[in-house]
Amino acid sequence: MQERNSLLNKTKFNLKDITDNSVFSSFLSALLAIFLGLIFGFIVMLVAAPANALTGFRLIVLGGFRRIGDVFYFATPILMTGLSVGFAFKMGLFNIGASGQYTMGMFFALYVGFMWDLPDSIHWIVACIAGFIGGMLWGIIPGLFKALLNVNEVITSIMFNYIGMYLVDMLIQGNSVMYVSDKTRTRYLPAEVQIPSLGIPNSNVNLGIILAIIIGIILYIVLQKTIFGYELKATGYNRFASEYAGMKGKRNIIITMAIAGGLSGLGGAFAILAPSAIAGSSMTYEPINIIAANGFNGIAVALLGNAHPIGTIFSAVFISHIQRGGTLASLVGYKPEIIDVVIAVIIYFSAFSMIMNSAFIGFIKRYFGKGKKDFDDNMDNEIKEAE
Amino acid sequence: MVKVVDMGDYIIEMLNITKKFPGVVANDNITLKLKRGEIHALLGENGAGKSTLMSVLFGLYQPDSGEIRKNGQVVKINNPNDANALGIGMVHQHFKLVEIFTVLENIILGVEPSKMGFIQKNEARKKVMELSEKYGLRVDPDAYIEDITVGMQQRVEILKMLYRDNEILIFDEPTAVLTPQEIRELLQIMKGFAREGKSILFITHKLNEIMEVADRCTVLRKGKLIGTVNVKDTTKEELSRMMVGRDISFSVNKKEKKPGKVVLSVRNLNVVSKIHGKNVVKNVSFDVRAGEIVCIAGIDGNGQTEIVNAITGLEKPTSGKIMLNGHDITRASIRERSIRGMSHIPEDRHKHGLVLDYKLEENLVLQRYWQPEFQNRGFIKFDSVRKYAEKLIEKFDIRSGQGPVTIVRSMSGGNQQKAIIAREIDKDHDLLIAVQPTRGLDIGAIEYVHKQLVERRDAGKAVLLVSLELDEVMDISDRILVIYGGEIVGELNPKTTTMEELGLYMSGAKRDVVKEINDAGEE
Known part of the structure; x- marks a missing residue:
């Protein structure tokens, strides 16, 4: 009898174990939030142009699968800025300066790409490292202000978005090696400075996405397994307790902002050093006084991924997927602005995942959990009868 | 030994309430009946289910089974607004006040009287001042919450309930944060409410307070109802037995112990407050030796917190010297202090x-x-x-x-x-600093904490205790340093002094010339 019970227990599908698992529940709630977002996105499309709504919506949702290479290509920079924002967020810092760090990283990478004469095999690697350093510089300054003078990092990093953008525009326009003034953009980078392509036809996807995913995994390990991650999260959860425990809060703020900046900078480097599918060309930078959108998209990516590095990888791919699908929707007559609105609606609702989390799990527990109990009771009765 | 006293007219009846959380049954078939105009104490250890039961009544949780009746009618309380509509108000253990609002703004929050969208503050002020005078709840309506004492914050919470015309008042551990004087005042106010016909549920684990004000007492243990008794027919000992399930010793067993070498020495310490920039610790000097418990006693806000913060490194002293095991740690990092043998049970856990x-x-x-x-x-x-x-x-x-x-x-x-x-105890240490280590704990846990502190002392560690509880000060310390206005005004021996004398020092009515003692002892 006892044996049979223990066997039964082994084979029982225990719903509670799953619903109590926080990773599972946040993943599920993200999915649910996305689903809601899609419904509202569809409603917007219905209002804008009812005739083509279904075709257009199908393109938005599924179109990305047709261009899977591009999905990953465009996911690379927002994955890096997303990791950057999420990492700082774990420490309780809001790194809204990802755009500025991204732009600085881009400039440093460009500068090394054009101005330094290096062996082909390591040129792009050095350019990437330069991008990391550029972003790090732009992250460390708000970090220093925060740690030493207690200036709110949100204010400084917003201002550093502008300072970085104008500074880079000025430096590029003033550099005749890099800048083609009649085309108002930088020259094409030589092919050997570009990041190796992954060889998917008609796509720019390159080694950058692999590196970005590896970096995401490394960040996960740092946060979960190391002393630095332990201190960082403790500080983010409770600054006073971390101080009480003798952690060096100021040093950790500076290091965190430096790493966060570096990640965004690397995103900029990955973006500008990406190979182009058109022979002889490359990515270029246009100094036209616009703050890089990829920085702000990183905030959405990080929020959707719950600031969790692995979650951020998935959310970056998802947002890129929706954006790729969106560009296809213009084929059936949707204006780019409407598509942007739809994408924004989807992302906006996706950010509700936090709220979904508790509500939805509660729902499952209440209804399915009860059903399961009845089922177990029946099983028990059957066993009794067998006796 | 379930005793139930049952007669009379009930304003609230909670019948067979069961509430489960993952892994624990917080309330297991609990029935509690509140009479009109009585003070009904709810007694139990931490985790006994008192707060859960009150949260059910206040609409914060839904019970898994059972029903609530008001005046005999079954009611459904889905959220605190429903509770409010039924006249149920609650003062939470951790106050729910907006720090940057004034007292008046906090009281009217959510029920602001308004005309065409403009708040009618004068009307509200009149009502608040009337209530304040009627019940002796002294508040300054224009002071900001962050600037007033904990006692006054509590009066604001009480006024909030009265302003909403609540007739059932729930007090969740109201005395945990108050000084002895404030406690006395609060208990008087509660009695006044009961005379007015308001019904009070009083969550506590302090038996003295129950004996003093409550009419009846319901005891919970580990989520189960142990019984409801008339307070005048029972004793402290019986209540504590019902609450803990065994006999509790109210005094601490302590062996004689001769203090050893000096572990912590503080000399001429001055600390300027971070909040208002005034000198809150004035020229304080004392020693703590191995194998003794030294207690800093005083009314809250007389500089104890700042002394401890300076010793533990959370705050920088303006001048003075702190030595631990012969090392100067005045400017050392918190980590260094910890390595050198300091353990710290902080005031705010x-x-x-x-x-x-x-x-x-x-x-x-x-x-x-x-x-x-x-x-x-x-x-x-x-x-x-x-x-x-x-x-x-x-x-x-x-x-x-x-x-x-x-x-x-x-x-x-x-x-x-x-x-x-x-x-903190398992960590390698020579000095244990415990700041109000029993605040908000129930009898069983207090006994446990006291035992641990005395054990540390007997193990030859130096213990510095900061406490506001006079019983605790008298029971477990070897020496008492009384602090008043940022100065040590007396050093007392708990064996030869009395509560009254201690009280005189704490209120500043009496002081010794302690400075000379310190100077003499310094050489």
């Missing part, structure tokens, strides 16, 4: 003592995670952490839903405090 969103095991290594035992080249050895946590949980009897992986936020206050004590 939620703010300083714990990372509430971390697991229990992560909190248990909060002071030691960087030591070789728990790390290898920057990576935390989680298997060692788990083993260590299991050892401490066993040794210190820390109870939680899921053992080492319990999120600390979900644990009861008493067990959170046990976790801190376990961490």
Whole structure:
């Protein structure tokens, strides 16, 4: 009898174990939030142009699968800025300066790409490292202000978005090696400075996405397994307790902002050093006084991924997927602005995942959990009868 | 021994309430009936289910089964607004006030009288002042919450209930944060309410207060109803037995012990407050020796917190010298102090003592995670952490839903405090600083904490205790330093002094010339 019970227990599908698992529940709630977002996105499309709504919506949702290479290509920079924002967020810092760090990283990478004469095999690697350093510089300054003078990092990093953008525009326009003034953009980078392509036809996807995913995994390990991650999260959860425990809060703020900046900078480097599918060309930078959108998209990516590095990888791919699908929707007559609105609606609702989390799990527990109990009771009765 | 006294007219009846949480039945078939115009105490240890039961009544939780009746009618309370509409008001243990609003703004929050969208503050002020005068609840309506004392904050919470014309008042551990004088005042106010015909539910674990004001008392233990008794027919001993399930010793057994060498010495310490920039610790000097418990006694806000912050490194002193085991640690980092043998049970366990969103095991290594035992080249050895946590949980009897992986936020206050004590005592130390270590704890847990402190002393450690509870000060300390206005105004021997004398020193009515003693002892 006892044996049979223990066997039964082994084979029982225990719903509670799953619903109590926080990773599972946040993943599920993200999915649910996305689903809601899609419904509202569809409603917007219905209002804008009812005739083509279904075709257009199908393109938005599924179109990305047709261009899977591009999905990953465009996911690379927002994955890096997303990791950057999420990492700082774990420490309780809001790194809204990802755009500025991204732009600085881009400039440093460009500068090394054009101005330094290096062996082909390591040129792009050095350019990437330069991008990391550029972003790090732009992250460390708000970090220093925060740690030493207690200036709110949100204010400084917003201002550093502008300072970085104008500074880079000025430096590029003033550099005749890099800048083609009649085309108002930088020259094409030589092919050997570009990041190796992954060889998917008609796509720019390159080694950058692999590196970005590896970096995401490394960040996960740092946060979960190391002393630095332990201190960082403790500080983010409770600054006073971390101080009480003798952690060096100021040093950790500076290091965190430096790493966060570096990640965004690397995103900029990955973006500008990406190979182009058109022979002889490359990515270029246009100094036209616009703050890089990829920085702000990183905030959405990080929020959707719950600031969790692995979650951020998935959310970056998802947002890129929706954006790729969106560009296809213009084929059936949707204006780019409407598509942007739809994408924004989807992302906006996706950010509700936090709220979904508790509500939805509660729902499952209440209804399915009860059903399961009845089922177990029946099983028990059957066993009794067998006796 | 379930005793139930049952007659008369009930304003609230909670019948057969059951509320389950994952892994624990917080309320198991509990019935509580509140008479009109009575003060009804709800007694139980931490985790006995008192707060859950009151949260059910206040609409914060829905019971899994059971029903609530008001004046005999079944009512459904889905949220605090419903509770409010039924005339139920609650003063929470942790006040729910907006710090940057004034007293008046907090009182009318949510029920602002308005005309065409403009708040009619004068009308509100009149009503608030009337209530304030009628019940003797002194408040300054224009002061900001962040500037007023805890006692006044509590009066604001009470006025909030009265302003909403509540007739059923729930007080959740109202005396935990008050000074002895304020407690006396509050109990009088509660009696006044009862005379007015308001019904009061009084959650507490302080038996003296129950004996003083309550008419009846319901006792819970581990989620179960033990019984409801008439207070005038019972004794403190019986109540505590009902609450804990065994006899409790009210006094501490302490052996004679001769103090050893000086472990902590503080000389001419001055600290300027971070908040208002005034000197709040004035030229304080004292020693703590191995094998003695020295208590700093005083009314809250007389500089105790700042002295401790200066010793533990949370605040910088303006001048003076602090020596630990002969090393000057006046400017040392917190980590260095910890390595040199300082353990610290902080005053505010939620703010300083714990990372509430971390697991229990992560909190248990909060002071030691960087030591070789728990790390290898920057990576935390989680298997060692788990083993260590299991050892401490066993040794210190820390109870939680899921053992080492319990999120600390979900644990009861008493067990959170046990976790801190376990961490600080198990760490290598010569000096233990305990600041109000029994604040907000129930009798069983207080007994436990006192036992641990005395054990440390007997193990030859120096213990510096800061406490506001006079009983505690008299019971467990070897020497009492009384602080008033940032100065040490007297050094007393608990064996030869009396509560009254201690009270005189604490209120500033009496003082010795302590400075000379210190100077003489310095050579």
